[in-house]
Amino acid sequence: MTITVEFRKSGRTVDWSGNGSLLEFAESNGLQPAFSCREGVCGTCKTALFGGAVRYFETPLDEPEPGNVLLCCSRPAESVVLDL
Numbered sequence: 001m002t003i004t005v006e007f008r009k010s011g012r013t014v015d016w017s018g019n020g021s022l023l024e025f026a027e028s029n030g031l032q033p034a035f036s037c038r039e040g041v042c043g044t045c046k047t048a049l050f051g052g053a054v055r056y057f058e059t060p061l062d063e064p065e066p067g068n069v070l071l072c073c074s075r076p077a078e079s080v081v082l083d084l
Helices: 022-028
Strands: 004-007 012-015 046-051 054-056 068-070 074-076 080-082
Parallel strands (some): 004 080
Antiparallel strands (some): 004 012, 054 074
């Protein structure tokens, strides 16, 4: 099963091929999402999640409200649609 990441604002859909975070994956695909700590502490990378599900490989200090995701410490659990 192929997992895709749709960057809705950018109009791009890319097959997930990473072991890193969604933040690193977005950067490797030419996007420049806001970030600061890269550790799930500051919340700067919080992005709307329009579809799909993620899993956190590092527990965020404050888990974002439903419908949002911290890009720096998550990976897709299934195909996702992000507001990037």
